[in-house]
Amino acid sequence: MDPFGKYIKAVSARAADKEILKKSQDGGIISAAYIYGLENGLLDGVIVADKEDKFTAVPKVATTKDEVLSAAGTKYTTCPNLSVIKSAVREYGCDKIGFVGTPCQIQSIRKAIKYPIGYRHVPDKIALIMGIFCMENFPYNGMKTIVEELCGVRMEDVVKTDIGKGKFWVYTKWGDVKTVALKDTHPYEQVSCHICMDYTAELADLSTGSVGSPDGWSTIFVRTGKGDDYLNKMIKAGALETRLIEEVKPGLDLVQKLALQKKEKNAKEREHRKEIGLPLPY
């Protein structure tokens, strides 16, 4: 099984801007790329998953550095990023849109570009597609159960969530850090994630995630010519610090292990669904 899909190269990187690193989840790649694009005319609007009341995730169109930074960080719950793409074109008048999403959302936007039935004048305005590594997602109430019942933290007190080192982490505004073993969160996963055969956002221009790189850094897969150009511009402008992926720990082996873990597990689930007559996307 092919773990990563097609890619041109992989690097380990982090944002050069300390302000971004302070607010971002890991290496701040998405925020750095968005801010670099907005400030240098490569993008004029970007889709972000912003946090609202009680740590809900809400898709928004951001056009400034502050808006990007205020939305930085991962929310482990569904956020229908595609739903605002037309409002970026119509209401914000954007011509060069940056899009970020989980692998399934990247598949959706690629479908919207190739088969744009209901997407009038949208496909040619997508300037950059960034994907994030994703094992599975939680519905909001699933995440709420993990945070409130398993970790004993009220949703209104959450400032950051994280997944790493086999645990789900919750950081509160009072400075507390609570964890729960990742295996205890499995019952609250979104079931539809279990048919997904994509861990590293294989259809994005640039895919990124913390896995494979040291703490505070992220791994980036460059998949398209567009993504390659964009990344080179960022590196040249000093917006990103990069290292060879071969020289960092734990490296691509770990990414490969997790990608194959997802694909093998979900391939079984797909087989099972077929056997009992449940539909799959075809």
Add this chain to the structure above:
Amino acid sequence: MVKVAHVQLSSCCGCLVSLADTYEKLLDVLGAIELVYSQTLADVKEVPDNVDIILLEGSVCLSDHHALEVALESRKKAKILVALGACAASGNITRFCKGNQMSKPIHDSFAPLTEVVKCDLAIPGCPPSPEAIVAVIEAALKGDMEYLEPFAELAKYGSEACGCDLLVKVINKSLCMGCGSCAAACPTRAVSMDAGRPLVDKEICIKCGACSVQCPRIRFPELIGNIE
């Protein structure tokens, strides 16, 4: 030169406007084809015989025999008959006509073209995007059947497309992952996202099928994976 005709039945001209909305691409398309009939764009009174592609916009009024004749005649004259837009593909808003309504109250039933004659391709959407119309015409000119396959399927089985599909085919089958593609595709804003799932307001849904056709969890053609 490939002969193309645009024929209209019960419709609002929106699909034609969408085709014209391709601006410079329209010139490319018009340059590559011979437009042999179009009420709006060509000065011809009759649809000629042996047309390569007929784009038929609109639904068929079953209480009007002229409409049925035009549908049959279009089928006979076209090598490839395309149901252009949601009215022709799935009935769209004309599905709601129950008779005794304006403008001619005896007209009580409008069927999508796909239910009246065999169509080769159907492009849903109200209107379909200019990009989709051009992509289908270009693929048809090139004979790119792989790209056209989903449109051919819709021509065969898609006549019921509407927001209900999201509930029946996606959410009820635990396939929805909450991307919001359907909500963005909806031209009437009938689809909103509620707790990461589409919520369809059936008072506003016009049965254009854009949402379910756009859903990657119903149909995800392999060729989408070819990125550069």
